[in-house]
Amino acid sequence: MIGAGVVGLSVAWQLLERGHRVSLVDPALREGQPPGAGSTAALGLLMAQVFRRSSGRGWRLRQQSLALWQRWRTQLEQRGHHLPFRPGLLQLATTGDERMAQQRLVEQRQAQGLPLRLLEPEELAALQPALPAGAAGGLFSPADGQIDPLPAMQALLSDGQRQGLQTHPNAVLRIERGPGPAATRWCVHTEAGSLVSPWLVVAAGLGSPALLEPLGHQRPQSPVLGQALELQLPPGCDASAWPGSVSWDGVNLVPRPEGRLWLGATVEPGLSSGTATALTALRELGGHAPAWLREATVVRHWQGLRARPDDRPAPLLEQLEPGLLLSSGHYRNGVLLAPASGAWAAEQVEQEGS
Template sequence: MIGAGVVGFSMAWHLQRQGHQVTLIAPDLETKPGELSGSQAALGLLMAQVYRRSSGRGWRLRQQSLALWQQWRQELAERGHSIPGRSGLLQLATTPAELEAQERLCQQRQQQGLPLRMLTGDELAALRPALPEPCLGALSSPLDGQIDPQPALEAFRRDGITHGLQLVCQRVVQIRRAQENHDQRWWVELESREGLSARWLVICAGLSSPALLTPLGHERAQSPVLGQAAELQLHPDDWGSLNWPGSLSWDGINLVPRPQGRLWLGATLEPERTTPEAPCDHAVQELLNLKGHAPKWLQRSSVLRLWHGLRARPSGRPAPLLEVLEPGLILASGHYRNGVLLAPASALWAGEQIAAAESRG
């Protein structure tokens, strides 16, 4: 398996549980994910039931993942690996058109038996002035929420190693088809010029995936999109002001309350990038001041740290890219803004493809 983001580690962990011996290869395994990785930029929002579609692959993947995250977190906690998170998501409407769309979605979800609801005027008034403005209404989704990506990565890593996960901290130079005892296998050449052979090769290396696949004749272009994030420390007088029923989504910006009066902000405010540049100052300020609409409590906060990452967006294909490209070669990449959310369902899908192929002999 190539790639050590949340998709790669969760997939390795899941395949281990199915009885497979797994080796995970990536150049940044000895440290935290690199500054420009997609997992590093993620805040871990789980937007499944607020997804605007009600059918199709995207809907199914989100609902599978939401259920699996609950199961996996419980299983990992029983093994001593806690993944912190926060239940509930509040999506604010900033325009009349957005409010109308939320009301339609709420009605659809309630007809499906899901617990989404629009907050009443009195409930909104009770949350002000902590809410960013404009806020014409709010859709509450109690089963959506947020999990912390870095503890999740560490949980999969530690539990995986305990159960035999092998880690190879090297860059992959190329992959090629190979034959061993008349069986087709995959050969992975490392930067040390050493190599590994496997019957199944799963590529979940984000923006590094196309360069590995193109020589094999598989064109799966992905574009880098820059995501920004910030951690803020609220003024002590404002610690109790964030009485939201979960994390908050406002005009493309996500706000996640943290312990000890801290707050995460995250957004994808910049166009697609062709080079791994840092965010421009204007985009960072747009994030920190909520596009000029920061409430007083947010204006009084102080910035503890800023970080960013490049998210892999498929070019000309819907995200994510989940494909069996040829026998023994699986692509699970291009998750764009939903890598954390869709990691469990992607792992489940990959496991099903391998099981189905092996059952056919």
């Protein structure tokens, strides 16, 4: 396994759970993820049932992942790990058209037996602290929610180590096809030596294309930067009274303990630092920030990169050749889709043996 972001850790943990031996290689295992990585920057929103489509691969992966996160949390918590999860997602409509689209989505989900419902403007107006005044309505999804990415990754890693996960805190320089039989068909060269294995999963986010290109696999991905803020809300203002996280015009407001709130994230192309203009638009909710949000003080500002596939839909879950799996390009939903990616990888490995 190459890559110890949320996707790589999920693949590794799922393989271990199903009885496979796993080695995980990533310099982040020694010094934490570099600023360019995505997982430590993520807000952890799990947006599955509010997804606009009701069929196809994206829909199936999201539903599978939401169910798996629930199962994985239970399993890991039974083993003494703590994975903070806040259920509920309130998606606000900014226009009448959006409100109509929400109404159609709620009807579809209710026909599927899923618990989405519309919130009336009066219900929204009664919420404290007050939501942006321009909200034309909103829908509430009790099954979606938010998981804290860092404790979740820590739980997957330490429970994996308990199950025998071998960690190698090194950068992979090169992958080679091995000379011999299936047991040695992949050779991974790191700065500290080489490893051979019958299967190799590349889950190195934006680092994946450079590892695969010399093998003849072109899977270009572009960096999309996201900035986020942690805010301390004014005294007496506590967003944990909301029924969950709130989503407004693509910006997420995630209630945090001790009167704090995460606000994010911007969507900016490229590798460089985020722009002040995008940060200001985020901070002011595009001009709709209520007074309490404008008065909040910034406690922390961070940014991270998402990997967006250039010419294929996200995520890239592919067996590129026998024994070589790619699990990357999760773009804006890597935390949500990590368990389904793990289950997919385990199925590929087990199908060969069956």
